[in-house]
Amino acid sequence: MPPFSTTTYGTNTGRQVGRVMKIILLAASLLFCTAQLSAQDAESEPSHAGHVPVLSGGLGYVYNVNGGTSTLSPIIDPVLLLALGSHVLVESRADFVGVFQRRNGNGDYTGQVFSYVDYAQIDWLANTHAMVVAGKYITPFGIYAERLVPIWISTFQSNPLTYSVGTRTSGAGVGGQLRGVVAQTNKYSVQYSAYFSAFSSVYQLDAARTTGFDASVYFPVHRFEVGTSYQRFLQQRHINSEAAYVSWQPPHIPLDVKAEYDHSYYGHGYWIQAAYTLSQVPVANSFFKRMELGGRMEQVFPLNGGGNGLPRIDTQRPGVALNYYIRDDLRLVSSYQRQFSSAKDVNIWNIGFTYRWQWPLWPGRE
Amino acid sequence: MENPGTLSRFVISIALVAAGLWFPGRQLFARENTDKQNATSATSSTERVKRTGEQIFMENCSRCHRPPMAISPRITGTIVMHMRVRAKLSREDEQALLRYLAP
Numbered sequence: 001m002p003p004f005s006t007t008t009y010g011t012n013t014g015r016q017v018g019r020v021m022k023i024i025l026l027a028a029s030l031l032f033c034t035a036q037l038s039a040q041d042a043e044s045e046p047s048h049a050g051h052v053p054v055l056s057g058g059l060g061y062v063y064n065v066n067g068g069t070s071t072l073s074p075i076i077d078p079v080l081l082l083a084l085g086s087h088v089l090v091e092s093r094a095d096f097v098g099v100f101q102r103r104n105g106n107g108d109y110t111g112q113v114f115s116y117v118d119y120a121q122i123d124w125l126a127n128t129h130a131m132v133v134a135g136k137y138i139t140p141f142g143i144y145a146e147r148l149v150p151i152w153i154s155t156f157q158s159n160p161l162t163y164s165v166g167t168r169t170s171g172a173g174v175g176g177q178l179r180g181v182v183a184q185t186n187k188y189s190v191q192y193s194a195y196f197s198a199f200s201s202v203y204q205l206d207a208a209r210t211t212g213f214d215a216s217v218y219f220p221v222h223r224f225e226v227g228t229s230y231q232r233f234l235q236q237r238h239i240n241s242e243a244a245y246v247s248w249q250p251p252h253i254p255l256d257v258k259a260e261y262d263h264s265y266y267g268h269g270y271w272i273q274a275a276y277t278l279s280q281v282p283v284a285n286s287f288f289k290r291m292e293l294g295g296r297m298e299q300v301f302p303l304n305g306g307g308n309g310l311p312r313i314d315t316q317r318p319g320v321a322l323n324y325y326i327r328d329d330l331r332l333v334s335s336y337q338r339q340f341s342s343a344k345d346v347n348i349w350n351i352g353f354t355y356r357w358q359w360p361l362w363p364g365r366e
Numbered sequence: 367m368e369n370p371g372t373l374s375r376f377v378i379s380i381a382l383v384a385a386g387l388w389f390p391g392r393q394l395f396a397r398e399n400t401d402k403q404n405a406t407s408a409t410s411s412t413e414r415v416k417r418t419g420e421q422i423f424m425e426n427c428s429r430c431h432r433p434p435m436a437i438s439p440r441i442t443g444t445i446v447m448h449m450r451v452r453a454k455l456s457r458e459d460e461q462a463l464l465r466y467l468a469p
Contacts, residue, residue, distance in 0.1 A: 047442075047464040047465045047467075047468045047469055048439050048468045048469065049439060049442040049443035049446065049464040049467065049468035050438075050439055050440030050441060050442060050443055050444070050468070051443035051444050051447075052440050052441055052444065053444065054441045054444045054445060054448075056445070056448075079448075081444045081445070081447075081448050082444075083443060083444045083447055086443065086447070089444070089447045089448060089451065091448060091451075123447075123451045125447065125450060125451065125457070125460075127457060128456040128457045128458065131450075131451055131454075133451070146452065147429075147430045147452070148430065150431075152431070153430060153431040179451070179454055180454060181454060181455070181456045184456050184458075184459075189456070191454040192454075193454070218429070220421075220422075220425040220426075223425060223428070223429075225429065247429060249428050249429065256428070325432070327435075328432055328433075328434055328435045329434065356434075358434075358437065358438070358441060358445065360438060360440055360441045
């Protein structure tokens with residue numbers, strides 16, 4: 001028999017008083033915390049920065065020719081940012097990609113639009129050393145997936161051949177992540193992220209069971225970053241994936257160099273990319289300073305049969321890109337890559353435009 | 367409080383709520399004091415802070431993309447929070463960026 005099954009008027013009254021007290025105290029504590037956060041926000045940020053919700057993102061329209069097959073790809077990637085005070089951020093990015101190809105090779109363009117939630121996460125910016133992320137997040141592996149994928153950022157409109165290493169199965173994890181700064185001085189900053197993702201087959205929240213970390217050191221004076229990533233894939237065949245990467249933007253040259261080496265059970269390979277803005281051209285400077293010239297070289301060497309996103313035979317893919325910034329948020333993009341493999345050599349062309357926007361979703365002070 | 371069980375639950379509830387109040391309150395006050403100190407030292411040299419904020423902006427934004435020419439002040443706080451998570455910036459850098467972008 002339960003210990004409180006004997007019902008008396010006095011016992012019920014005591015329980016009710018207890019419940020009411022709990023509710024009042026809980027409400028008081030919540031109010032206290034909220035008030036403290038508001039006070040902190042007001043005092044800790046001596047600026048006029050507002051925290052209104054934002055609809056940001058990028059859109060583009062890219063005409064792609066891959067091995068003679070042409071594809072029209074309109075793309076919209078809206079990003080929703082919702083700040084709850086100055087320490088909690090809810091953010092999500094969706095991906096709407098149209099894939100339209102000629103019917104029977106030379107007919108009308110036909111196809112469909114695919115939609116996907118890239119990430120939907122809540123961030124608690126606890127302090128410098130720890131930011132807690134929960135929900136569906138982009139897998140922090142290597143330098144490409146988290147930082148260079150957005151259409152308005154990428155120099156080339158195609159992902160590197162090794163992109164699937166460390167990002168299986170969906171490029172995202174569902175679970176928790178801890179990230180932040182371990183130590184920072186004027187000369188360097190040591191940064192990290194560590195995560196665990198559960199298996200999920202829920203629609204738009206699909207993810208594999210994985211765990212891993214990323215660590216990097218950034219030298220701001222030289223604008224040089226070196227980092228490494230590790231992932232343990234914890235379902236089906238348990239495999240390790242590793243990556244090492246560098247990023248360098250020389251302070252006095254408009255150059256951006258990035259490179260990454262990836263290794264997994266199914267293969268290994270690298271990509272190295274450089275983008276140079278022609279702002280140092282002495283003639284017609286107002287024209288050339290908006291022009292960006294890029295080059296990328298990539299190679300993949302499959303292991304154990306390859307697959308799982310990697311080519312099954314040795315593949316090389318050099319390429320060049322030429323992008324023109326009409327404004328800082330609007331640019332024309334173009335690229336050419338030649339893919340070599342023992343099966344078939346193909347040309348890959350891209351031409352189009354990209355646009356980035358940031359819109360406040362709520363009125364606020366200017 | 368006729369029942370000893372009710373009394374003990376009430377005491378435990380009070381203790382838990384008090385702990386819940388004390389811990390975040392302590393954290394918040396500690397953070398607030400640090401922020402106040404940072405703000406005081408920051409305002410001692412406006413020029414230095416402005417330059418530092420600009421340096422942080424140029425050093426970190428360009429790691430991934432071209433820095434934007436302008437950001438509306440009313441969304442600056444939200445955007446910088448997003449970038450702090452993405453670029454793993456320190457709270458000090460975040461504060462300097464806010465002062466630089468929306469002084």
